[in-house]
Amino acid sequence: MISTITVFERSPDGGKGLARDTRVRWALEEAGQPYEVRLVSFAETKKPAHLALHPFGQIPTYEKGDLTLFETGAIVFHIAEQHAGLLPEDANARARAITWMFAALNTVEPPILDLVTARIVEGNRSWSEERLPLVIDRIRARLEQLSTRLGDADWLDGAFSAGDLLMVSVLLRLRMSGILDEYPNLAAYVARGEARPAYRRAFAAQLAINAPTTC
Amino acid sequence: MISTITVFERSPDGGKGLARDTRVRWALEEAGQPYEVRLVSFAETKKPAHLALHPFGQIPTYEKGDLTLFETGAIVFHIAEQHAGLLPEDANARARAITWMFAALNTVEPPILDLVTARIVEGNRSWSEERLPLVIDRIRARLEQLSTRLGDADWLDGAFSAGDLLMVSVLLRLRMSGILDEYPNLAAYVARGEARPAYRRAFAAQLAINAPTTC
Known part of the structure; x- marks a missing residue:
């Protein structure tokens, strides 16, 4: 089972890496975890289907099995807790x-x-x-x-x-x-x-x- | 061993509870943990002794044994991880x-x-x-x-x-x-x-x- 994150189909920054999905992608890469991407438009992030995943209508979201998370910091933390490479053991x-x-x-x-x-x-x-x-x-x-x-x-x-x-x-x-x-x-x-x-x-x-x- | 938090000797809000130590106090109370308070003046928070605890010169800080933390969210999370009452088990x-x-x-x-x-x-x-x-x-x-x-x-x-x-x-x-x-x-x-x-x-x-x- 791999995770799915939502990502702008076209980021407002045109690919400078400043959209918050880059942070989650980076964490997943550090952890050596493959992931899937679901593209959403800016307009879609404000619609009920996306708001059910992310109450503030932003990206990224994170879905894995029956777990759905939003908020980049929380997603990165979840990845860091589940896999080695992002938090010390001590x-x-x-x-x-x-x-x-x-x-x-x-x-x-x-x-x-x-x-x-x-x-x-x-x-x-x-x-x-x-x-x-x-x-x-x-x-x-x-x-x-x-x-x-x-x-x-x-x-x-x-x-x-x-x-x-x-x-x-x-x-x-x-x-x-x-x-x-x-x-x-x-x-x-x-x-x-x-x-x-x-x-x-x-x-x-x-x-x-x-x-x-x-x- | 109980924890020590730093607190303004006089909060800018005059006691409305908006200074961030209230968040940490609340978490410690939910967790049923006693704590000690060390009062600091606003001027002291900008001096080297306090900056060694908190690089951004704010309150609260949290000290317990050889652990020093700053950043309210992280302190609340640490308390929540160590004690029951603030995070679900599932x-x-x-x-x-x-x-x-x-x-x-x-x-x-x-x-x-x-x-x-x-x-x-x-x-x-x-x-x-x-x-x-x-x-x-x-x-x-x-x-x-x-x-x-x-x-x-x-x-x-x-x-x-x-x-x-x-x-x-x-x-x-x-x-x-x-x-x-x-x-x-x-x-x-x-x-x-x-x-x-x-x-x-x-x-x-x-x-x-x-x-x-x-x-």
Whole structure:
């Protein structure tokens, strides 16, 4: 029995790997688990059939047997619990890795997503230009703290874990902004994540769906 | 061996229970675990001694023996894993409860926290008044979906879980805004959470520290 995840039939980012299915694909690849993909349109994610799987009308969802999950962090955690490779065996190290999962999603990602709101959702508002520096300063405040904690380590706490998987995924959203490059150790950290064979397979798999055909 | 959590010596909310230590206190009370509290000032949370425990300079932290955790969601999860009462035993039900933990913190809370940013952090900006309706509409969009999913159930998925604990805690932030009352089933859901003896004990414990002395 293999799992099925839902994925946008065409991601809003055009295949840059920023849609959240990439995180789940990456986790499944790290765990060495095959999976199937069901494509959905953006419109379909707002309809009852999809809302029954995901009450907030987003992707990805995860189905395996009679289990249905939504929420990327929870799906990645479930995969990490079921298979080796994403969480340490030592109980304390495992708890700390889980801490970094929550930190990535709850503390580091919200100010980063606010940049999307500021630039895209509210990009044509009268206050857009004046507000942007405030949004970016809030991101820098978090990155400064994260950079200090990471120091010159390869990963956030010992070996690569699901915490790193989510943190790298969250930081990747900043690639285009140039902000990440202000923190060389974080930029290198993200590059280490991207260099992992599992990430590369995940990225390629989503790109294959999203890349415009060249003809 | 009992755990120690850090708590603001005076919470910015003056004892309304919105500081994140209330979530951890509540989880510890549900699990029937005693705990100790170490008070820190806001200024102390930004200093090296506290940053060694919490890289983002926030409260609460959790220390037990040689384990140190930060990030409320991770602390609540750790407590829920160690003790009965916060996660179902059935594997699928457990995975779904964990999904609601992540959903509370990663999907429902960010737009709610944006209201704090809009009203307080950016409250004196020229765009503040004009922007507020956009922020509130994003909250309503999430609450509408959550209200639909909850329906007339008592809790989000079967028995009360750590997912409900975090979701109720997140929704409590909206109490003063009046927005919660637009969704009667969510308002009743929050009231059910607040009525739990464990919540009442947690609330009282933080209030005892924060309530202004009447003299």
